[in-house]
Amino acid sequence: MPGSEFGQLQSDGTRLPPFYSPRPDARGTSHDDGDVEHGDFSLSAGNPASSNAEDDDGASQNTIPPASTPLTRPPPASLLSPAFTPPSTPGTATPSNAGAAVPRGIPVDSSIPTGGCGTKQPRLLETLPEVECIVRARIPTTTGAEMFLHLYTNNVDNKEHLAIVFGGTIRSKSLDAVRDGETEMDRLVRGAYTGRLYPGRTTSGLSANTSESQDALSANLTGEDSIQGPPLVRIHSECYTGETVWSARCDCGEQLDEGARLMSLPNNKAGGIIIYLRQEGRGIGLGEKLKAYNLQDLGSDTVEANLLLRHPADARSYGLATAMLRDLDQKEIRLLTNNPDKIRAVEGPHREIVVKERVAMVPLSWKGRGGFRAPEVEGYLKTKIEKMGHMLDMASLPR
Incomplete structure (x- = not known):
């Protein structure tokens, strides 16, 4: 398989797919390391450093740097979860928000x-x-x-x-x-x-x-x-x-x-x-929901798409x-x-x-x-x- 299909080299000799973030090393981390928005997503699919380059002889050479060389380019937006799965929010209680008020109703x-x-x-x-x-x-x-x-x-x-x-x-x-x-x-x-x-x-x-x-x-x-x-x-x-x-x-x-x-x-x-x-899908199921997505790409909104599929707007x-x-x-x-x-x-x-x-x-x-x-x-x-x-x-x- 072409070398560009592989990502970071693991200790067991295998490689993760290139869109995986690297495993954290054993060094100590600061309290900011858990901030996903400032995390190291160095081995994303959108980072050219994560793919292989060709040397002067045309041979494919792995150019992935060692773990001690941090890269900071983030992955493309298409790979970032808007909610950061697995979730990053439950129980977040830093000194700055530990006393935050429970939301008013x-x-x-x-x-x-x-x-x-x-x-x-x-x-x-x-x-x-x-x-x-x-x-x-x-x-x-x-x-x-x-x-x-x-x-x-x-x-x-x-x-x-x-x-x-x-x-x-x-x-x-x-x-x-x-x-x-x-x-x-x-x-x-x-x-x-x-x-x-x-x-x-x-x-x-x-x-x-x-x-x-x-x-x-x-x-x-x-x-x-x-x-x-x-x-x-x-x-x-x-x-x-x-x-x-x-x-x-x-x-x-x-x-x-x-x-x-x-x-x-x-x-x-x-x-x-x-x-x-x-x-799933306001009650219509995943398959029908994906059809509704295609209708949305064709110009319908979420309510119109459900109705065109002969479902209620909310089932x-x-x-x-x-x-x-x-x-x-x-x-x-x-x-x-x-x-x-x-x-x-x-x-x-x-x-x-x-x-x-x-x-x-x-x-x-x-x-x-x-x-x-x-x-x-x-x-x-x-x-x-x-x-x-x-x-x-x-x-x-x-x-």
């Missing part, structure tokens, strides 16, 4: 016409789905924050929907329920335990001879200083293109990361929940989200969304969940805090505002 009340909850009447299920959390696990993140990932089954589809939970006060009732014939090890393995797991632990509850007593745990989780209003909640629909393959057609990846960052701020004592629904349903929030014992929440019509949809047919505040999700680039800009995402946001009623500042859109 706008009070809403769906029980009155002027309650700030949109004008549409969302399609609500008469009866909420039945959901069950079958397993939970602690997830340490790349930035130091921790979350608990809950996996749910339900009686309406065969998909595995998820709840990403921040904070120690939020628990699943169906997970904690005792199941017939299960052992203590069964409970530990499926995540139905209190406190922390450690090698040699044999009981799902905290016993008197553990380092942390149940009374101490209860005081820690339910003390007055630890409860500050309803938790911050985001209902997030799966977006493979925006979260995984660096798409600049939408801001879904950025919204997921920013929601996680806000929920894991040190002073967000109420915790947070991201309900991650497997509703999503939020009954599963409501049921999952109920299982997590939530009655009042602060909803992180720009879509006021989502408020009533999440509350359920009989307001099983009450949204007390709507917290805006403003693109980072609009606030001058990084993020990304692209013609596609700007058109996407413009359509959301003009045709779907999302509450974003039109004056902030580039002209």
